[in-house]
Amino acid sequence: MQVIILGSGSPLPDPLRAGPSTLIRTAAGDLLFDCGRAVLMRAAAVASGAGAFRALFLTHMHSDHITDLNDIITMRWAMSLVPNPLSVIGPIGTAALMKATEAMLEPDIGYRLAHHDDLQWRPTTNVTEASGGIVFEDGIVRVSAALTDHSPVRPTLGFRVDEGGRSVVIAGDTVPCAGLDELCAGADVLVHTTVRRDLIEQFALPRLMDILDYHSSVADVARTAARSGVRSLVLTHLVPAPALGTEKEWIDQAQAHFDGEVVVASDLLTLEVTG
Numbered sequence: 001m002q003v004i005i006l007g008s009g010s011p012l013p014d015p016l017r018a019g020p021s022t023l024i025r026t027a028a029g030d031l032l033f034d035c036g037r038a039v040l041m042r043a044a045a046v047a048s049g050a051g052a053f054r055a056l057f058l059t060h061m062h063s064d065h066i067t068d069l070n071d072i073i074t075m076r077w078a079m080s081l082v083p084n085p086l087s088v089i090g091p092i093g094t095a096a097l098m099k100a101t102e103a104m105l106e107p108d109i110g111y112r113l114a115h116h117d118d119l120q121w122r123p124t125t126n127v128t129e130a131s132g133g134i135v136f137e138d139g140i141v142r143v144s145a146a147l148t149d150h151s152p153v154r155p156t157l158g159f160r161v162d163e164g165g166r167s168v169v170i171a172g173d174t175v176p177c178a179g180l181d182e183l184c185a186g187a188d189v190l191v192h193t194t195v196r197r198d199l200i201e202q203f204a205l206p207r208l209m210d211i212l213d214y215h216s217s218v219a220d221v222a223r224t225a226a227r228s229g230v231r232s233l234v235l236t237h238l239v240p241a242p243a244l245g246t247e248k249e250w251i252d253q254a255q256a257h258f259d260g261e262v263v264v265a266s267d268l269l270t271l272e273v274t275g
């Protein structure tokens with residue numbers, strides 16, 4: 001199993017960091033978690049793409065995590081030679097989101113159906129709304145979900161991918177919570193969105209200060225990893241994006257609370273999850 005960080009950025013546009021998105025390459029195919037800005041550009045760099053995603057998992061519907069949902073729907077449909085429904089698994093509200101996105105795409109769907117004689121079907125999605133439990137199973141690959149705490153954004157999910165004794169958790173945006181601890185128990189890798197509390201408090205801008213109460217700081221993330229016996233921690237969705245050369249500050253802050261490996265994500269960072 002491979003973990004590929006497609007986008008390590010946040011809502012703030014950054015020339016080096018695409019929006020939040022993580023690809024888990026498994027025996028059951030490419031599983032995509034969230035689909036932030038430029039997700040398909042980054043997927044193209046690792047020979048994946050809209051038509052190749054086995055399933056799309058959404059942690060929540062904050063705009064930065066779903067910016068390019070419409071691009072995935074359109075490319076999967078318009079570039080396919082046969083109907084190829086997209087499986088989408090997310091929290092309650094995902095079905096309404098898919099319906100609204102498809103409505104937004106209606107003019108484009110009409111243009112393409114009218115123009116391409118061999119394109120005779122509309123884009124289709126199979127949506128599963130979940131609040132926990134096993135949400136995907138194929139052979140040795142299993143994905144489970146649990147409710148997390150990103151209040152006042154509700155509901156939100158974290159996910160855990162298990163394959164042949166190896167495991168990866170995608171936390172999404174959350175503060176430390178029981179649901180996430182449950183997913184993380186004994187996991188090999190935890191991919192967690194992270195904010196630098198110390199830097200944000202220095203800026204002291206009200207709009208930025210607001211993000212502190214529903215995201216995990218570096219220390220929060222590290223304590224979650226330590227409490228659950230996680231082996232490797234990947235910090236992603238970095239706010240603010242680290243200036244070049246300052247990644248070690250993030251690692252040092254995490255290692256004050258966690259003994260395992262700590263990695264600061266960059267786009268296309270790839271980790272092999274082995275025994």
Ligand SMILES: [Zn+2]
Pocket residue numbers: 060062150153173
């Ligand atoms: Zn969020």
